[in-house]
Amino acid sequence: xxxxxxxxxxxxxxxxxxxxxxxxxxxxxxxxxxxxxxxxxxxxxxxxxxxxxxxxxxxxxxxxxxxxxxxxxxxxxxxxxxxxxxxxxxxxxxxxxxxxxxxxxxxxxxxxxxxxxxxxxxxxxxxxxxxxxxxxxxxxxxxxxxxxxxxxxxxxxxxxxxxxxxxxxxxxxxxxxxxxxxxxxxxxxxxxxxxxxxxxxxxxxxxxxxxxxxxxxxxxxxxxxxxxxxxxxxxxxxxxxxxxxxxxxxxxxxxxxxxxxxxxxxxxxxxxxxxxxxxxxxxxxxxxxxxxxxxxxxxxxxxxxxxxxxxxxxxxxxxxxxxxxxxxxxxxxxxxxxxxxxxxxxxxxxxxxxxxxxxxxxxxxxxxxxxxxxxxxxxxxxxxxxxxxxxxxxxxxxxxxxxxxxxxxxxxxxxxxxxxxxxxxxxxxxxxxxxxxxxxxxxxxxxxxxxxxxxxxxxxxxxxxxxxxxxxxxxxxxxxxxxxxxxxxxxxxxxxxxxxxxxxxxxxxxxxxxxxxxxxxxxxxxxxxxxxxxxxxxxxxxxxxxxxxxxxxxxxxxxxxxxxxxxxxxxxxxxxxxxxxxxxxxxxxxxxxxxxxxxxxxxxxxxxxxxxxxxxxxxxxxxxxxxxxxxxxxxxxxxxxxxxxxxxxxxxxxxxx
Numbered sequence: 174x175x176x177x178x179x180x181x182x183x184x185x186x187x188x189x190x191x192x193x194x195x196x197x198x199x200x201x202x203x204x205x206x207x208x209x210x211x212x213x214x215x216x217x218x219x220x221x222x223x224x225x226x227x228x229x230x231x232x233x234x235x236x237x238x239x240x241x242x243x244x245x246x247x248x249x250x251x252x253x254x255x256x257x258x259x260x261x262x263x264x265x266x267x268x269x270x271x272x273x274x275x276x277x278x279x280x281x282x283x284x285x286x287x288x289x290x291x292x293x294x295x296x297x298x299x300x301x302x303x304x305x306x307x308x309x310x311x312x313x314x315x316x317x318x319x320x321x322x323x324x325x326x327x328x329x330x331x332x333x334x335x336x337x338x339x340x341x342x343x344x345x346x347x348x349x350x351x352x353x354x355x356x357x358x359x360x361x362x363x364x365x366x367x368x369x370x371x372x373x374x375x376x377x378x379x380x381x382x383x384x385x386x387x388x389x390x391x392x393x394x395x396x397x398x399x400x401x402x403x404x405x406x407x408x409x410x411x412x413x414x415x416x417x418x419x420x421x422x423x424x425x426x427x428x429x430x431x432x433x434x435x436x437x438x439x440x441x442x443x444x445x446x447x448x449x450x451x452x453x454x455x456x457x458x459x460x461x462x463x464x465x466x467x468x469x470x471x472x473x474x475x476x477x478x479x480x481x482x483x484x485x486x487x488x489x490x491x492x493x494x495x496x497x498x499x500x501x502x503x504x505x506x507x508x509x510x511x512x513x514x515x516x517x518x519x520x521x522x523x524x525x526x527x528x529x530x531x532x533x534x535x536x537x538x539x540x541x542x543x544x545x546x547x548x549x550x551x552x553x554x555x556x557x558x559x560x561x562x563x564x565x566x567x568x569x570x571x572x573x574x575x576x577x578x579x580x581x582x583x584x585x586x587x588x589x590x591x592x593x594x595x596x597x598x599x600x601x602x603x604x605x606x607x608x609x610x611x612x613x614x615x616x617x618x619x620x621x622x623x624x625x626x627x628x629x630x631x632x633x634x635x636x637x638x639x640x641x642x643x644x645x646x647x648x649x650x651x652x653x654x655x656x657x658x659x660x661x662x663x664x665x666x667x668x669x670x671x672x673x674x675x676x677x678x679x680x681x682x683x684x685x686x687x688x689x690x691x692x693x694x695x696x697x698x699x700x701x702x703x704x705x706x707x708x709x710x711x712x713x714x715x716x717x718x719x720x721x722x723x724x725x726x727x728x729x730x731x732x733x734x735x736x737x738x739x740x741x742x743x744x745x746x747x748x749x750x751x752x753x754x755x756x757x758x759x760x761x762x763x764x765x766x767x768x769x770x771x772x773x774x775x776x777x778x779x780x781x782x783x784x785x786x787x788x789x790x791x792x793x794x795x796x797x798x799x800x801x802x803x804x805x806x807x808x809x810x811x812x813x814x815x816x817x818x819x820x821x822x823x824x825x826x827x828x829x830x
Contacts, residue, residue, distance in 0.1 A: 365806030380784015
């Protein structure tokens with residue numbers, strides 16, 4: 174029987190059946206089987222290859238697509254930055270709970286997605302950023318400058334002070350990616366333009382002024398009519414999301430802050446001297462070299478003849494610069510193709526190591542003062558280098574370094590005490606992980622309380638994002654255990670325990686009945702005012718004048734002539750309403766209504782005066798045209814971004830936001 178079974182499964186019919194079964198498995202099952210992985214991204218951006226824009230998205234062609242993932246951690250950082258910016262902007266008016274919406278989260282995520290789309294678009298278009306552009310951008314950053322000039326030592330120190338520390342190469346890569354990402358947008362904006370006729374039209378439109386007559390409608394009488402159960406139920410059902418209570422927690426915590434620890438004892442002299450001797454090499458100013466150069470640039474894609482011609486020119490200039498009495502600066506001004514240093518005679522200023530490209534740096538630091546190098550090849554072309562002066566590294570004396578040593582020794586001492594105190598607290602917590610008070614007593618720090626507060630944060634310690642994240646951790650909520658130390662600033666940590674947790678819940682109608690009744694009555698009053706305004710507008714359109722309507726109702730009429738577009742009169746929304754109604758026909762008015770904090774008004778636009786471009790100076794018109802061009806360029810960039818997004822596949826996992 175086994176032999177018969179083997180014969181039946183080894184013939185050509187079995188092979189055909191097996192092949193037919195393999196096809197759907199290959200296209201619908203193999204991808205999941207071969208590429209199973211734990212995905213944690215908040216969003217993924219995928220694009221077809223640049224050489225096959227219409228490539229389908231099904232496997233295995235999908236393997237040719239490019240992809241970039243936005244991690245959940247990247248999203249959280251971006252969202253926290255958006256939260257802090259909003260908090261700084263609104264101050265006391267900032268509502269953490271109102272900010273914690275899916276809409277705001279999607280805005281933060283969409284910004285990251287747009288950045289990824291631009292990076293991939295630039296890469297597909299073959300856009301690259303040269304080393305010269307990166308170097309010029311870095312040297313123009315104010316944080317790396319001393320007295321208006323780029324300072325290599327400050328550059329190194331600033332990178333080393335980051336957490337985690339950055340290397341020059343790593344920072345250059347960040348700058349390169351940022352430039353590549355922004356290059357398309359910046360070029361679109363800078364290349365956009367508007368015609369003179371478009372400028373004239375926009376100046377007439379934006380300079381437009383309107384004469385407005387208005388009346389403020391009286392507030393309606395307070396609504397005291399009963400609200401039926403059916404009305405209340407309908408309002409509640411329509412606005413149900415307004416009556417949800419957010420998830421809330423209360424915590425107890427111990428705050429360990431090195432700046433609040435007892436004052437330090439005087440620093441020991443012997444310890445300072447020992448530290449100085451141990452770290453003596455650190456107190457040496459790095460060697461710097463005052464250099465100038467002449468650059469004969471060579472395009473990397475240039476042919477052999479062009480490269481040879483550039484080299485020959487560099488050799489000729491080097492020989493000319495070595496002639497007795499030759500003026501290197503004059504030769505550089507006449508021949509150098511480095512736009513950044515040409516005007517200053519090739520002057521590069523004081524140069525330290527790890528600033529220039531390797532080939533240039535290697536040649537410069539092998540030269541003697543006054544020497545002019547043979548042509549040096551780099552990715553930019555051929556350099557003829559002049560070393561003008563050498564500033565040797567100098568040892569800083571103990572007395573000069575004392576203040577810095579004392580500061581560092583003090584910081585080290587505070588850090589040791591902070592770490593010892595934190596470690597002691599953690600040791601005590603491990604002995605009793607569900608109680609914080611006993612551990613706090615051992616280290617002599619008080620137990621503080623905060624809350625209840627929502628996930629969006631509260632005030633003080635409960636507004637710190639790291640504390641909020643920890644307080645809403647499921648394990649701390651469920652187990653009631655003490656958290657690990659939470660770093661909220663250098664040498665400042667918090668250890669907390671959740672003492673109470675209230676899940677997000679829907680309030681019942683009975684719980685919010687009074688609020689619902691008040692809101693129903695408020696809605697009735699608003700509808701009454703709007704109906705009154707609509708009735709007046711209908712009469713104005715029928716030919717009655719606003720003056721007669723105001724007189725008949727005993728309302729004060731206000732005339733506001735020459736209202737400019739965009740003026741907050743009485744606020745921006747009302748001004749916008751003035752300019753949303755069409756210009757009135759001859760002998761007619763254009764009525765409208767608007768509401769703001771003072772109430773509801775009915776207005777009539779009686780006259781429209783276009784802006785007069787002739788009143789602007791030529792300089793004003795030029796400036797206006799440039800600004801308008803930037804607006805057009807930004808619109809072009811937005812349109813390009815939207816078009817690119819449509820060509821790419823964007824996957825968003827809202828559960829991870």
